[in-house]
Amino acid sequence: xxxxxxxxxxxxxxxxxxxxxxxxxxxxxxxxxxxxxxxxxxxxxxxxxxxxxxxxxxxxxxxxxxxxxxxxxxxxxxxxxxxxxxxxxxxxxxxxxxxxxxxxxxxxxxxxxxxxxxxxxxxxxxxxxxxxxxxxxxxxxxxxxxxxxxxxxxxxxxxxxxxxxxxxxxxxxxxxxxxxxxxxxxxxxxxxxxxxxxxxxxxxxxxxxxxxxxxxxxxxxxxxxxxxxxxxxxxxxxxxxxxxxxxxxxxxxxxxxxxxxxxxxxxxxxxxxxxxxxxxxxxxxxxxxxxxxxxxxxx
Numbered sequence: 362x363x364x365x366x367x368x369x370x371x372x373x374x375x376x377x378x379x380x381x382x383x384x385x386x387x388x389x390x391x392x393x394x395x396x397x398x399x400x401x402x403x404x405x406x407x408x409x410x411x412x413x414x415x416x417x418x419x420x421x422x423x424x425x426x427x428x429x430x431x432x433x434x435x436x437x438x439x440x441x442x443x444x445x446x447x448x449x450x451x452x453x454x455x456x457x458x459x460x461x462x463x464x465x466x467x468x469x470x471x472x473x474x475x476x477x478x479x480x481x482x483x484x485x486x487x488x489x490x491x492x493x494x495x496x497x498x499x500x501x502x503x504x505x506x507x508x509x510x511x512x513x514x515x516x517x518x519x520x521x522x523x524x525x526x527x528x529x530x531x532x533x534x535x536x537x538x539x540x541x542x543x544x545x546x547x548x549x550x551x552x553x554x555x556x557x558x559x560x561x562x563x564x565x566x567x568x569x570x571x572x573x574x575x576x577x578x579x580x581x582x583x584x585x586x587x588x589x590x591x592x593x594x595x596x597x598x599x600x601x602x603x604x605x606x607x608x609x610x611x612x613x614x615x616x617x618x619x620x621x622x623x624x625x626x627x628x629x630x631x632x633x634x635x636x637x638x639x640x641x642x643x644x645x646x647x648x649x650x651x652x653x654x655x656x657x658x659x660x
Contacts, residue, residue, distance in 0.1 A: 368510045378443035394436025398429045408640040415565040430636035438479040445482045446518035450489035457486040461604040468543030470584035475549040477639035480600045483591035488524040500525040500539040501547040540582045561649045562621035570647040576619035579612045
């Protein structure tokens with residue numbers, strides 16, 4: 362009973378946040394990020410471990426500073442989810458600008474390859490503007506949450522403009538069908554989802570376990586593969602959702618080479634704006650050849 366009450370209280374709090382003036386909401390997020398960066402926690406340790414692994418040239422003070430910058434932006438993105446999940450299409454349009462190098466109304470089979478910047482949830486803008494812009498609906502994988510209550514709620518919030526969230530577990534046929542229908546398919550492959558259907562390919566100089574989904578789906582469907590990022594504008598007034606031209610000669614003959622190519626793109630984008638990447642993920646939790654987990658406190 363108490364758990365159910367707290368769940369609904371959490372939903373009400375998010376709904377309330379969505380009603381605040383945007384500048385005030387952002388200020389609250391930055392404040393939360395400031396506090397989180399200074400509280401010892403498992404995730405704080407994960408962030409610094411990832412930064413040390415990816416930027417070995419930085420000293421401890423520089424790692425600490427970059428970590429604080431990341432938590433600042435992460436705090437902002439967490440409270441902005443109130444708009445992502447509750448905001449109107451008009452409010453989302455003010456928060457996120459779309460810039461595309463391809464005709465999004467063409468219905469051409471297309472996979473949009475996203476990555477885990479703090480603004481990743483901003484991809485909902487494609488769904489929010491679909492009717493106005495005559496774009497197809499937006500589909501994408503979702504990872505089940507531990508809480509069934511919030512799992513159901515978040516899927517509903519993401520789909521409220523007519524989108525289609527597809528469970529990542531065992532639904533390859535559904536995603537293939539969506540691609541062939543010409544719907545927007547958004548996939549972010551830059552997380553460690555286990556060793557199945559994955560390869561070890563370079564990422565920040567380390568052999569990193571990475572799913573080969575993009576290459577395999579592009580091969581099966583003949584879809585264009587377009588790189589997509591949702592990043593903070595220079596003046597921090599909102600986000601830019603940018604969709605690039607299709608990758609040339611993709612897929613190639615080897616899924617592993619294709620996946621390595623995507624990882625190098627991700628790395629180059631991260632180096633441009635390192636504080637915005639989702640360093641809270643345990644990206645290197647499955648090292649090659651049974652190596653030790655870098656997130657183990659004993660390491």
